[in-house]
Amino acid sequence: MSIEVRNVDKRFGDFVALDDVSVSIPTGQLTALLGPSGGGKSTLLRIIAGLENADDGTIEIEGVEATHLPPQKRNVGFVFQHYAAFKHMNVAKNVAFGLEIRKRPKADVERRVDELLRLVHLQQFAHRLPAQLSGGQRQRMALARALAVEPTVLLLDEPFGALDAKVRKELRDWLRRLHDEVHVTTVFVTHDQEEALEVADEIVVINDGRIEQVGTPDQLYDEPANDFVMSFLGDVTRLNGVMIRPHDVDVNSTPVDGAVVGTVTRLLRVGFEVRVTVTAEDGHDVAVVLSRAEARGSGLAEGATVWLTPHRGALTVDARPAAGVSA
Amino acid sequence: MARSSRVREPLWVRLILRTVVVTYLVLLVAWPVALVVLNTFQDGFVHMAEALADPVVQNALRLTAVVAVSAVVINLLFGVTISLLLVRYEFPGKRALSAMIDVPLSVSPVVVGLALLLVYGSRTGWFGPALADAGIQMVFATPAMVMATAFVALPLVIREVVPVLEEVGDEQEQAARSLGAGGAQTFWRITLPSIKWAVVYGVVLSLARSLGEFGAVKVVSGNIVGRTQTATLVVEQKYQNFEQTTAYSVAFLLAFASVVCIVVVSILRPKEES
Known part of the structure; x- marks a missing residue:
């Protein structure tokens, strides 16, 4: 295990940011810390980097006790949401910073900087100032800068949070490919479940200063430990007192045993999918997502009476905190 | 558009x-x-040449330069340090410190002068007699004049640097730390370059202010002709002694120095922002 976090507590005044958090982050993998804003995931990342001190607990990085090491001695690369580019230095100087601090020979520095700029596709911008780069380019520069010192672990704090949707998606794919090339243990913080599911080998779900679940994207999606994880990893709706994904609800136009009876109150086409709101007899709304073909086939229309059942084999979770999984 | x-x-x-x-x-x-x-310049450079030939004026200009430069250096070191303390660190009494820094702006320099006399006066001051016994004369000598000037110009560097430090934030410093830089390396390579222009501006402002300081310096210097008179004191004295042309010449030199400071800054500044 590359990073061992044991019993870490952190408070800011009265606010409990982390409450007795323990987690192991595996070597060489891409791990996401996923959770809502204010849940403590960034604080955990900053504690691993040494930019914040834990009130209690220990941090171990690649077998080295790091709890009381200052950040410059931990050999971690850190990438900030807002890039933290050194504004008065050009791109090459930014990337060279960590190497110059380590007093590497000039020729080595130049070779390594050139290599990294190629890796992040910025070789033609070496002499630009950060202000002359786009957000995505700045973040790639920040990544190259962090990788330059050959860190034991690479930590990214909401690395794509400040970028627009299209660039974010590109960089996400690029980060995944980069990781497959470089293989450095990487931890990134995100509140975007799609980003975590798409990029990470392993996801740590953090909420309210506690770890809700650790697992691969498939495990988390298919076997959520509780209703929080289930609702955070994708859309959910309530059917008959259980939580279920809207695309796992079957809509029948004829009576079915044990089905929830309701009326279609809203029908919305969004691209390839059709979002249906069904108001059940007890008055609560059930959200259902169908493909366009399914919707057309069942001849759905607003005002129609329908019978809702869970899709066979669909995942449902009792709509209570920390409930078990039934499938 | x-x-x-x-x-x-x-x-x-x-x-x-x-x-x-x-x-x-x-x-x-x-x-x-x-x-x-x-x-x-009503008669060309005649009056200026006369004034510059006057040993009293020469001495005053030299003393002004020494006092102003010393005060600026002191304010530069303490100003940057206090700014960092105020922006980057939390400690009890921070608000009180911040408020105290503005005191020199609101208190009359004459009061500053009198206050320094009370502390460092060689016969009645708090520390004065002890220092005098040790052979260090503070009041009616250069040290007190530097102190008075530094006091009056204290807020100028800090008030320039603090907002810039706040705006720059500490992410770049954290990034430098994570890349292996220690505290001193981070300061010289990251913090100082990013506040460079605020520091230059603060220094120029406090230099201009220090050159022109009158009240506080008059009280603590004793205004001894040819010994503890700065340029501003000479201007007053020459004027009152009906040597107007000399007074105007020295006054012009003071104004000229300040204008040069401002011009230098305005030439340097736009380059940085382009």
Whole structure:
């Protein structure tokens, strides 16, 4: 295990940011810390980097006790949401910073900087100032800068949070490919479940200063430990007192045993999918997502009476905190 | 496009506003300063040459330079340190410290001078007698004059640097730390370059202020002709002794030095921002 976090507590005044958090982050993998804003995931990342001190607990990085090491001695690369580019230095100087601090020979520095700029596709911008780069380019520069010192672990704090949707998606794919090339243990913080599911080998779900679940994207999606994880990893709706994904609800136009009876109150086409709101007899709304073909086939229309059942084999979770999984 | 999107006042309003501002500046600043220049050079460089040949003036100019430069160096070191302390660290009494820094701006320099006399006066001051016994004369000598000047100009560096430090934030410093830089390396390579222009501006402002300081210096210097007189004190004395032309010449030199400071800054600054 590359990073061992044991019993870490952190408070800011009265606010409990982390409450007795323990987690192991595996070597060489891409791990996401996923959770809502204010849940403590960034604080955990900053504690691993040494930019914040834990009130209690220990941090171990690649077998080295790091709890009381200052950040410059931990050999971690850190990438900030807002890039933290050194504004008065050009791109090459930014990337060279960590190497110059380590007093590497000039020729080595130049070779390594050139290599990294190629890796992040910025070789033609070496002499630009950060202000002359786009957000995505700045973040790639920040990544190259962090990788330059050959860190034991690479930590990214909401690395794509400040970028627009299209660039974010590109960089996400690029980060995944980069990781497959470089293989450095990487931890990134995100509140975007799609980003975590798409990029990470392993996801740590953090909420309210506690770890809700650790697992691969498939495990988390298919076997959520509780209703929080289930609702955070994708859309959910309530059917008959259980939580279920809207695309796992079957809509029948004829009576079915044990089905929830309701009326279609809203029908919305969004691209390839059709979002249906069904108001059940007890008055609560059930959200259902169908493909366009399914919707057309069942001849759905607003005002129609329908019978809702869970899709066979669909995942449902009792709509209570920390409930078990039934499938 | 930018022009048309801006709200434009009617022509007559703009003309009146412009006239008021220009009149105000001319009456208050431009005309009086111009008169100093005119009076200095009414007979060419004769009066200036006379003034510069006067040993009292020579001594005063030298002393002014020593006092002003010393005060600026002190304010530079303490100003940057206090700014960092105020922006980057949390400690009890921080608000009180921040408020105290503005005291020199609101207290009359004469009061500053008297206060220093109370502490460092060689017969009655708190530390004065002890220092005098040790052979260090503070009051009526250069040390107290430097202190008085440094006191008066103290806020100028800090008030320039603090907002810039706040705006820059500490992410770049954290990034430098994570890349292996220690505290000193981070300061010299990251913090200082990013506040460079605020520091330069603060230094120039406090240099201009230090050159022109009068009240506090007059009280603590004793105004001893040829020994503890700075340029501003010479101006007053020469004027009162009916040596107007010398007074104007020295006054011109003081004004000229300040204008040079401001011009230098305005030449340097735009390059940085492009």
